[in-house]
Amino acid sequence: MNRYAGLTGHNAPVETICDLRSDTVTKPDDAMRAAMAVAEVGDDVYGEDPSVNRLQETLASMLGKESALFMPSGTQSNLCALMAHCGRGDEIIIGDGYHVFCDEAGGAAVLGSISMRNVPTADDGALEAETISAAVQEDDPHHARSQLLCLENTFGGKAIPLERMKAAAKAGREKGLSVHLDGARFFNAVTSLGCDPKELAAIADSVSICLSKGLGIPAGSVLVGDAETIQSARRHRKILGGSMRQSGILAAAGLHALDHNLAGLVDDHRRAGEFAAALKALDAGPVRHATNMVFFSPAPEHHAPLRASLLSQGIRIGGQSPEIRMVFHRDVDDAALDAAIDRFRTYYR
Numbered sequence: 001m002n003r004y005a006g007l008t009g010h011n012a013p014v015e016t017i018c019d020l021r022s023d024t025v026t027k028p029d030d031a032m033r034a035a036m037a038v039a040e041v042g043d044d045v046y047g048e049d050p051s052v053n054r055l056q057e058t059l060a061s062m063l064g065k066e067s068a069l070f071m072p073s074g075t076q077s078n079l080c081a082l083m084a085h086c087g088r089g090d091e092i093i094i095g096d097g098y099h100v101f102c103d104e105a106g107g108a109a110v111l112g113s114i115s116m117r118n119v120p121t122a123d124d125g126a127l128e129a130e131t132i133s134a135a136v137q138e139d140d141p142h143h144a145r146s147q148l149l150c151l152e153n154t155f156g157g158k159a160i161p162l163e164r165m166k167a168a169a170k171a172g173r174e175k176g177l178s179v180h181l182d183g184a185r186f187f188n189a190v191t192s193l194g195c196d197p198k199e200l201a202a203i204a205d206s207v208s209i210c211l212s213k214g215l216g217i218p219a220g221s222v223l224v225g226d227a228e229t230i231q232s233a234r235r236h237r238k239i240l241g242g243s244m245r246q247s248g249i250l251a252a253a254g255l256h257a258l259d260h261n262l263a264g265l266v267d268d269h270r271r272a273g274e275f276a277a278a279l280k281a282l283d284a285g286p287v288r289h290a291t292n293m294v295f296f297s298p299a300p301e302h303h304a305p306l307r308a309s310l311l312s313q314g315i316r317i318g319g320q321s322p323e324i325r326m327v328f329h330r331d332v333d334d335a336a337l338d339a340a341i342d343r344f345r346t347y348y349r
């Protein structure tokens with residue numbers, strides 16, 4: 001199954017009412033645009049952009065870490081972290097379903113000369129402590145040097161419990177590994193787990209957070225960690241071409257999102273739950289719900305007609321098969337949720 005099938009290249013024939021393809025489709029609202037318009041900016045390569053500096057300081061403090069670095073994308077943020085933790089010929093231990101392993105075009109190998117040892121991802125999205133311990137290789141000239149454990153939360157929408165994250169990190173540390181957390185949806189995880197951001201961040205040396213998903217900023221991610229790792233990541237960001245200049249325009253959107261959009265994540269999770277319940281009631285195929293995501297497997301013959309019918313009525317979903325992922329975000333309000341449920345009911349009536 002191509003998990004990105006049908007996400008792009010289709011212009012909707014009618015105005016979009018509800019776009020469930022991803023939480024990356026959010027657009028900046030008027031208040032966010034106003035915050036961007038008045039952003040104080042400077043040259044961030046000189047460290048002189050006050051908005052970028054404020055965003056970095058704010059996130060470092062929220063996560064209880066020393067430092068942070070604004071990045072153009074989550075992929076680059078993860079890669080800079082990997083390159084900061086690992087040298088040429090080192091390897092990372094990573095879940096076989098994780099984004100860094102599956103969905104970042106092998107950048108660790110292509111650009112970092114880092115190999116990836118993938119291990120089974122447990123049903124709840126965690127990595128088992130024993131699996132991690134067994135995967136770490138002895139220091140031997142035959143082996144790549146096991147250097148870093150790469151975790152992810154949320155995984156496929158699932159908020160992995162703190163105890164599971166702690167157990168995995170502990171197993172890695174006992175073998176001398178550093179720990180990186182791909183927290184693209186870190187705040188969805190924290191919202192669902194009901195914990196302080198610092199508690200989840202504490203399991204890792206570095207955490208990458210996407211601000212361009214549920215938090216609704218146009219582009220940008222932040223890598224958070226100890227000062228030394230972030231200093232090294234800054235060099236790698238330069239190598240990878242990710243240093244930006246007056247990026248405070250984007251950072252101001254990030255600061256606005258941290259002030260105004262975090263609280264809405266709980267509503268995204270609630271709407272996803274309501275949508276899943278409505279889909280289940282249709283009895284049209286297996287339905288799962290996790291934080292802001294709903295996964296639905298219609299009968300194979302319904303895939304294309306369902307998608308076309310919804311699209312013609314302004315409801316957009318991806319074309320993955322057999323399981324379609326639908327994602328709730330701040331541009332899907334209660335009216336859009338109701339419309340989506342209504343169109344699904346109409347199709348199956």
Ligand SMILES: *Cc1c(COP(=O)(O)O)cnc(C)c1O
Pocket residue numbers: 073074075076078099100152182184185210212221
């Ligand atoms: C979206 C995502 C990323 C980074 O994606 P970009 O599109 O590069 O910002 C990394 N990890 C996970 C789990 C993601 O969902």
